[in-house]
Amino acid sequence: MKISRRGFIGSVGSLAVLGRGGLSKAADVKWQLPKKRPIKVLENVWIPMRSGQRLAMRLWLPEDAEQDPVPVVMEYYPYRKRDMMRKHDQTWGDAFTPYGFAYARVDIRGSGESDGVLLGEYLQSEQDDAVEAIAWLARQPWCNGAVGMRGISWGGFNSLQIAARAPPALKAIVTECATDNRYTDDAHYVGGAPTFDGIEWGGEFKNVMVAPPDPAIVGEDRWRQMWMQRLEATPPVAAEWLSHQTYDAFWQHGSVATDYASIRCPVYAVDGQVDAYRDFLSRVLTNLKVPRKGLIGSWAHREPEEGDPGPGLDWVYEEARWFAHWLKGIDTGVMHGPMIRAYMETQTASEVWPRDVPGHWVSEETWPSPRIRSQPWYMNAAGLSLTRDSAAKSLTCKSQETVGITKREWYPNDLGVDLPPDQTPDDRRSVVFDSAPLAADLEIMGNPLAVVRVSSDQPVAKLAVRINEVYPDGRSWNVSYGILNLTHRGGHEHPRPLIPGRPYDVRVSCYFATHRFKKGSRIRVALTESLWPMVWPSPRPVILTLRTAESHLLLPVRPPQPHESAPGPALLLGVAQRNDAADAQIQATRVTQTGPDANGFVSIRKELPQPPYVVPGVGTTLSGNSVWIRSIREGDPNSGVWSVEWDVRMQRGAWDVKTRSTIELRSTSGEFLLKESVAAWDGGKQVFQRAGDKRIKRVLT
Numbered sequence: 001m002k003i004s005r006r007g008f009i010g011s012v013g014s015l016a017v018l019g020r021g022g023l024s025k026a027a028d029v030k031w032q033l034p035k036k037r038p039i040k041v042l043e044n045v046w047i048p049m050r051s052g053q054r055l056a057m058r059l060w061l062p063e064d065a066e067q068d069p070v071p072v073v074m075e076y077y078p079y080r081k082r083d084m085m086r087k088h089d090q091t092w093g094d095a096f097t098p099y100g101f102a103y104a105r106v107d108i109r110g111s112g113e114s115d116g117v118l119l120g121e122y123l124q125s126e127q128d129d130a131v132e133a134i135a136w137l138a139r140q141p142w143c144n145g146a147v148g149m150r151g152i153s154w155g156g157f158n159s160l161q162i163a164a165r166a167p168p169a170l171k172a173i174v175t176e177c178a179t180d181n182r183y184t185d186d187a188h189y190v191g192g193a194p195t196f197d198g199i200e201w202g203g204e205f206k207n208v209m210v211a212p213p214d215p216a217i218v219g220e221d222r223w224r225q226m227w228m229q230r231l232e233a234t235p236p237v238a239a240e241w242l243s244h245q246t247y248d249a250f251w252q253h254g255s256v257a258t259d260y261a262s263i264r265c266p267v268y269a270v271d272g273q274v275d276a277y278r279d280f281l282s283r284v285l286t287n288l289k290v291p292r293k294g295l296i297g298s299w300a301h302r303e304p305e306e307g308d309p310g311p312g313l314d315w316v317y318e319e320a321r322w323f324a325h326w327l328k329g330i331d332t333g334v335m336h337g338p339m340i341r342a343y344m345e346t347q348t349a350s351e352v353w354p355r356d357v358p359g360h361w362v363s364e365e366t367w368p369s370p371r372i373r374s375q376p377w378y379m380n381a382a383g384l385s386l387t388r389d390s391a392a393k394s395l396t397c398k399s400q401e402t403v404g405i406t407k408r409e410w411y412p413n414d415l416g417v418d419l420p421p422d423q424t425p426d427d428r429r430s431v432v433f434d435s436a437p438l439a440a441d442l443e444i445m446g447n448p449l450a451v452v453r454v455s456s457d458q459p460v461a462k463l464a465v466r467i468n469e470v471y472p473d474g475r476s477w478n479v480s481y482g483i484l485n486l487t488h489r490g491g492h493e494h495p496r497p498l499i500p501g502r503p504y505d506v507r508v509s510c511y512f513a514t515h516r517f518k519k520g521s522r523i524r525v526a527l528t529e530s531l532w533p534m535v536w537p538s539p540r541p542v543i544l545t546l547r548t549a550e551s552h553l554l555l556p557v558r559p560p561q562p563h564e565s566a567p568g569p570a571l572l573l574g575v576a577q578r579n580d581a582a583d584a585q586i587q588a589t590r591v592t593q594t595g596p597d598a599n600g601f602v603s604i605r606k607e608l609p610q611p612p613y614v615v616p617g618v619g620t621t622l623s624g625n626s627v628w629i630r631s632i633r634e635g636d637p638n639s640g641v642w643s644v645e646w647d648v649r650m651q652r653g654a655w656d657v658k659t660r661s662t663i664e665l666r667s668t669s670g671e672f673l674l675k676e677s678v679a680a681w682d683g684g685k686q687v688f689q690r691a692g693d694k695r696i697k698r699v700l701t
Contacts, residue, residue: 031324031332033317036098037062041090044082044113044217047106047133055133056081056113056217060093060103065142071171071327072102072137073148075155076130076162078111078118082214083615083622083650090617099320100328102142106133110230111208113217117233118209120240121154122161122182122254130162138169145169146327150319152176152303153277157186160284161254164262172326174319176270177301179280180260180287183251183492187276188241190410191508192485192492193462193535194672194701196642197276197410199663200628202238203644206661206678207624209234211648214620215655224682227657231688236676238663239692245699247492257283266291266326268319272299274309274349274419276411278512282447285340285367293322294340294367296514298349298357301413308415309349310356338363342445342514348469348477350419362445362514362561372446372558377435377523379452379551384435384523392453392549397431397529399461399542401632401640402602404531405593407466407478408630414589414608423468423476423526430526431546433553434470442517446556448480448510450525453547455504459497460700461486461542464531465508467553469515470522479517482510483531487700495700503547525553533604533630537637539669539698600634610648620655624648638667656683672696 040063046054058081062070073096079085085105093103109129110118116125134147147169149159156178163173179185188198212227244250252258267288271278273296285294297304297313304313321332345359352358364371378388381395406426412418450465466481487495489506498504517523529542588609595602610624626646633639643664650657658681666673677691 031321031330033099033320037064037100039063039094039097041093047136049129049132053109053115055109055115055129056107057133058082058089058093058105060097061142062097062100062102065102069142069144070100070102071146071148071323072104072140072143073150073323073327074104074106074130074134074137075151076106076108076133076149076158077151077155078108078208079154080112080211081105081107082112082217083618083620086615086618095316096320099316099324101320101323102137104137110233111211113213115226117230119233119235120237121205122157124253126158127161127165127254130158131165131167134162134167134169144328146171148172148174148323148327150174150176151178153178153301157182157254160256160263160267163265163267164256164259166262166264170265172266172268172323174268174270174322175284176303177272177275177277178269179277180255180257180283181247181251181280182253182255183247185277185279187411189245189492190535191462191483192246192488192495192701193483194242194245195410195535196533196628196630198241199238199642199665200644202241202676203626203646203661203663205237206234206676207646207648207659209237210659210678210680212650212657214618216618227680228688231678231680231690234678234690236674236692236694238665238676239674239694239696242665242672242674242696245701246488246495257287260284260287261289263288263290268292268322269294270296270304272297272302272307273343273345273512273514274298274300274412274415275302277301279447281340282367282512291335292339293335296340296342296512298343298345298359300349300415301411307356309353311343338365340364340367344443344445344514344516346516346518348479348515349415350421351477353415353419359516362558364445369445369558372556374449374554375557377525377553377555379433379525379546379548379553381548384433384525384553388552389549392547395431395546395548397527397544397546399529399538399544399637400429401530401532401537401634401637402596402600403429403528404464404534405602405604407481407531408533408604410534417589417591417606420478423466423478424474426466426528427468427476427524427526430466430528432527433525435523437472437520437522438517439519441519441560442523442555443515443558443560444517444556445514445558447512448482448556449554450482450508450510450527451505451552451554452508452527453503453505453550454486455501455545456486456498457500457543458538458540459487459500460538460540461498461544462529462531462535462538463506463508463544464528465510466524466526466528467510467513468524468526469517470524472520476524479515480510480513482508483535484508485701497700503545505550523555532632532640533642536642536665536667536701537632537640539637539667539701541635541637596634601631602634603629603631605629618652620650620652622648622650638669641666654683657681667698670698672698
């Protein structure tokens with residue numbers, strides 16, 4: 001199942017393992033899933049806002065809820081409850097609601113059938129509407145007055161954001177694959193450098209913003225008027241994002257990291273080790289003061305019951321246990337035991353997909369864990385070592401515009417083509433520090449940190465760090481990585497140019513990893529100035545000078561506990577059925593690389609067809625296609641081009657609408673050159689077109 005960011009069309013996730021109640025329980029936990037209650041589903045319910053507008057909601061209820069009121073758990077997205085997320089919503093609602101809950105699936109203002117227009121991500125109006133909706137839900141006769149929120153990606157983001165608003169009826173949340181910082185961890189920038197994902201997501205999101213409501217819900221006379229209002233109102237979102245190149249007020253809005261204390265309800269944070277958002281989990285567990293739990297599995301941007309890459313979890317019990325505890329006041333035992341559970345991989349997903357990732361569950365009673373120690377590995381001239389050389393040497397690292405092709409995706413979603421392969425081709429073009437073969441297994445859990453003494457011959461430069469496990473046969477597999485725009489070395493709010501030739505001790509945080517480096521393997525640190533096509537190149541060619549011995553890697557080493565080969569006591573490793581529709585899309589995805597040719601030109605083309613999908617119970621056929629092209633010429637950082645074209649089509653009877661968005665990014669050394677367009681067709685006739693170009697000053701990027 002693909003929820004948000006990519007593949008929101010025809011989301012057809014399978015939650016086949018839900019509802020079994022098959023999780024093993026701790027010996028001290030007496031609570032069991034209650035007997036199932038018959039449920040009913042209301043296709044559309046209007047939630048009135050004080051503004052006079054209405055939000056559209058699909059609602060699952062126990063049939064006897066008006067006689068025996070229940071708590072309600074809300075999910076809140078712009079991804080269309082009527083069709084695009086229908087299968088996901090239906091499967092979760094059918095599995096979760098019978099255990100004594102209501103499930104409210106609400107479309108954000110200006111999306112789906114909700115009134116108004118959608119003008120951007122995580123707006124103040126989105127939060128205001130949610131606060132009103134929560135109060136309205138709590139007042140309903142079938143509700144016991146307690147409301148929870150859950151969600152993945154966008155829904156995980158706004159669960160945190162709305163919890164920070166502290167509406168009185170909101171008693172607990174489950175946030176999955178989300179973030180507490182919109183600048184550092186939401187596709188647009190990585191380490192202060194613009195990402196291709198910001199362009200790709202801009203193209204996809206424009207289609208979300210301009211999608212029409214369903215005539216069957218809002219009426220044949222009204223849907224087209226609402227659609228044209230959305231088309232006319234749509235802003236150039238990619239230009240807006242690229243105009244905010246630092247962690248300013250634009251990104252701080254909706255970033256709960258600015259004030260963790262504003263969250264006063266319990267939080268369950270969930271993610272997977274392949275997901276690009278995974279760093280948020282450690283931060284919220286560290287900084288929140290409310291009751292909290294964390295879980296990080298082996299998977300990508302998925303919910304635990306889908307577990308791709310596997311193994312997945314039978315998850316309905318855990319959420320029912322969580323929400324029964326906090327929304328019903330029942331001691332279910334959910335807060336007994338460790339604060340965090342994590343899947344300790346013994347191989348990377350890249351090595352084994354589509355098979356399950358080998359490993360086992362581990363846990364820590366508190367986070368940060370006092371058991372995990374930061375172990376320095378020195379980048380000596382002879383390699384990576386636990387002891388530091390007495391003398392340092394200087395090594396040169398030149399920018400290479402085509403380094404990074406083995407790690408091209410920040411957000412790996414189409415796993416068959418997006419997971420990073422053997423890193424050897426990029427390692428050969430990097431400054432590499434290898435350890436000796438390990439004499440014993442070494443397990444890490446947390447964020448590795450590279451501390452590098454570096455100088456640059458240019459005022460703007462980057463440093464990319466990849467941490468790999470190198471097997472005795474020479475294959476190199478990525479465990480974690482980090483990127484830093486070196487002008488952001490003191491923070492992302494106020495960048496400062498580098499003084500050419502001056503050495504700096506910079507700290508590059510790498511992504512959270514729970515991994516066992518195996519006996520006989522080597523630990524590799526690979527340093528480069530570039531990491532294309534994930535991030536946009538520096539404005540001019542760069543030469544970095546790195547100092548050995550004065551640079552080191554800090555690994556979060558975790559001593560293993562006995563008897564950790566079995567699943568944790570509160571979670572049973574389940575076998576989630578693979579999502580056949582998502583697998584079919586992965587098989588249809590095509591990536592073609594041309595070059596590098598004699599002039600160093602490289603082009604990567606990715607096509608993601610969305611085969612026609614008929615929405616059960618509605619009859620709408622959803623289809624679409626997207627094409628991504630990334631190209632560059634070695635030695636010329638401003639020869640780069642990123643372009644995206646997205647098509648989305650909806651058909652049912654005489655209703656036949658299509659939207660298309662395009663975005664293209666180029667640059668000079670001083671400006672970004674951005675083109676955006678959106679168009680729409682009704683019954684094959686074009687009814688809307690808007691295109692625009694914008695020149696945006698580069699702010700030390």
